[in-house]
Amino acid sequence: MSQTGHSKYPNVFTPIKIGPVEIPNRFYFAPHGLNLALGTEPSNDFPYYSAERVRGGCGLVITSLNLHGKVFGMPSPYPQRNVRSFQAMADAIHSEGGRIFGQLWYNPFQVGQWGALGPPRPALGPSSAQVFGNNECGHALRSDELLSVVDAHRRSASNLRRAGYDGVELSVCHGTLLEQFASPYFNQRTDQYGARPSDRLRFIFECLESTRDGAGEQMAVGIRFNCDEMLPGGYNQAEATEMLREICDSGLVDFVDLDVAVEPNQFHLGMPSVFISPHVYEPYVVAMRDAAGSVPIISVLGRLTTIAEAETALADGVCDMVGAARALIAEPNLVRNAREGNENRSRTCIACNWCMASFPRGAAGCTINPASFRERIWGGGVFGTAATKMSKAVIVGGGPGGLEAARVAALKGHQVVLLESCDQLGGGLRLWACLPGRESFQKGVDWWAAELAQLGVDVRLSTEATAETILGEHPDAVIVATGSRYSPTGRSGFLNQPISGHHHDFVYRPEDILLNGVRPTGKVILLDGEGTHTGPGIAEILAQAGADVELVTSAFAPVSADLMYTGEVGFVVGRIKAAGVTISTQTYLRSIDTHAVTLYDVFTGAERTIPNVEAVILASSREPNDSLSDALEGKVRQLFTIGDALAPRPMAAASFEGQKFARFIGEPDAPTTFNEAFWPDEPLQNMPQPAAVLLSQAECGARHPDLVTAGSAPIGEDT
Secondary structure, rough: OOOOOOOOOOOOOEEEEOOOOOOOEEEEOOOOOOOOEEOEEEEEHHHHHHHHHHOOOOOOEEEEEOOOOOOOOOOOOOOHHHHHHHHEEEEEEHHHHOOEEEEEEEEOOOOEEEOOOOOOOOEEEEEOOOOOOOOOOOOOHHHHHHHHHHHHHHHHHHHHHHHEEEEEEEOOOOOOOOHHHHHOOOOOOOOOOOOOOOHHHHHHHHHHHHHHHOOOOOOOOEEEEOOOOOOOOOOOOHHHHEEEEEEEEOOOOEEEEOOOOOOOOOOHHHHOOOOOOOOHHHHHHHHHHHHOOOOOEOOOOOOOOOOHHHHHHHHHOOOEEEOOOOHHHHOOOOOHHHOOOOOHHOOOOOOHHHHHHOOOOOOOOOOOOOOOOOOOHOOOOOOOOOOOOOOOOEEOOOOOOHHHHHHHHHHHHOOEEOOOOOOOOOHHHHHOOOOOHHHHHHHHHHHHHHHHHHHHEEOHHHHHHHHHHOOOOOEEEEOOOOOEEEEOOOOOOOOOOOEOOOOOOOOOOOHHHHOOOOOOOOOEEEEEEEOOHHHHHHHHHHHHOOOOEEEEOOOOOOHHHHHHHHOOOOOOHHHHHOOOOOEEEEEEEEEOOOOEEEEEEOOOOOOOEOOEEEEEEEEEOEOOHHHEEEHHOOOOOOOEOOOHHHHHOHHHHHHHHHHHHHHOOOOOOOOHHHHHHOOOOOOOOOOOOOHHHHHHHHHOOOOOOHOOOOOOOOOOOOO
16 A cells, blocks of 8 residues: 555544554544454454455554454454464555554453353452442452463463564553553452552553564554543642653654543543534543653544544644544545545544443444445455346435445446435435434535445436326336334334323324424423434424423333443533423323323333323324335346335344345346345355455465455355
């Protein structure tokens, strides 16, 4: 990947030397957790995922790796048997002209299990303390156990060196074991590892020395360091600055990666959502830069989405390299598009944080880029340009599912017509963009709209699709992506039956508030049966407009676990509390009478009646708009219903299915209905395998070129 001077972004496209390693430019793919491991080993999806970002222009990839065991879907270089899979990782990055570092971390709050079905392993820490968020307590490491951790760093670094990695980063951030030793909040020891402030760095120095020993002279070694713990009794920025100065003066580090957040205590800071200002880390990085002396500083800066922002930070001397994770998950070609003057073709991360919320489900994905994490099957390097048979496709619905289906079908060479009943595109994404703080979601809609225009898709707004109008287009394939609507009856997962009195004319659905401008100003009862953004967002809108709002939910909290994993719980709940919203948890709506409602406690059944109610809003379950599917059944060769029209789920499911089913159009032996696509097993070549199979494929290809074709899936062990 040769880099030359760039008139618009000269700093981004200037090479940099970090220790013994030269990196072709100054933008890197930042370390992050992801479900791309098989056991403790990188899967064959991991190299494709990482290499896609290098092909898209990144100079450096830093992969997040567990020091020991499989936790949070990340592999470990500690076992000797994993070296070949890590070699496949390094080979993939080097073949695209990039460099690859491995970040070693051990997170005490993510401890894994004793075997596949065993109980939790003990969390290891400097002192015994309860782990935030559960009732488990950690094990205070003894002297001989500390030596094992130190040796694990040497062994892991050595294995990465043998695999061909270019550098190693130790995490002293995000609540890792090394940060806990540096922190007076976690480290209560009275021995040589904690008695004095300088003692708290001893273990970090020992691990750095061990890592250097394992890495050898040809690898860069650095740390990721928390600039300010922001915990009562934790270290502050001034103390962090002095620790950083001591670490950099030691000569043990070739670079420092500055960040902010102790996890899980400050999960919201580790992946800043729409409620946190962009570049939230930048003031900390600027304040601590001088402490590093001549050691290069790299940083993600916090929710950076464009190369222009990176250029400004580099030009201003904030840091020496700028990184991103989510921006590159959403748009792998972010750097290349900027270099080639095609920035308008880049998706902008909308910071919905589905990439993070999907991990606890055992999944991985991006709302606006469903190919992300699936690059081996769907990535730019293997996408293909044309379908086997050119077809005419009619896509009904302009939400995320329909927009992605139209884009992919057009990329495959099909003639595409998109019919949207509203006067604007966006569907559910447009609905969410109306919620407070989520205006950035509209950027996803705007990108899709621009892409469809670029691809020549025939987009027809304000067009009510019927079976007759669709069949009048003489399509070969129809994708029904007509979305869902909130139930007017108040049905929910808690109580799957209509609320008595739901027919009253002062009872509204979320669409009435967000799209039609209904604004009651008196007493409002809002029944939230979802626990997502919608209910609290509407409560905030109405409270800010002067209404007396009570949010009612059967759950223990006003939001679901999904918003905990997106890092938004504190912001969403804090905002509605600040707006004066009354929150009634473990409560449900019994009945709606003439401007009065009866609520009840879901455990005791105790009732209370609220008089003088101006409006009731039912933000409960969603119902699919699927009538077109029945009307078209058997009348077109390929008919797929996707997204919420198939079954209301997270928005990422709609865009995923848009891509998945659009790829079937015009392909021989492809499914022709959802049912045909649902039941067959996933093709064997699509299933993940250890990344080492890629080396086997390359070796086999060298001996027998006729057996390996460009873009083919990796060869399995049975080949």
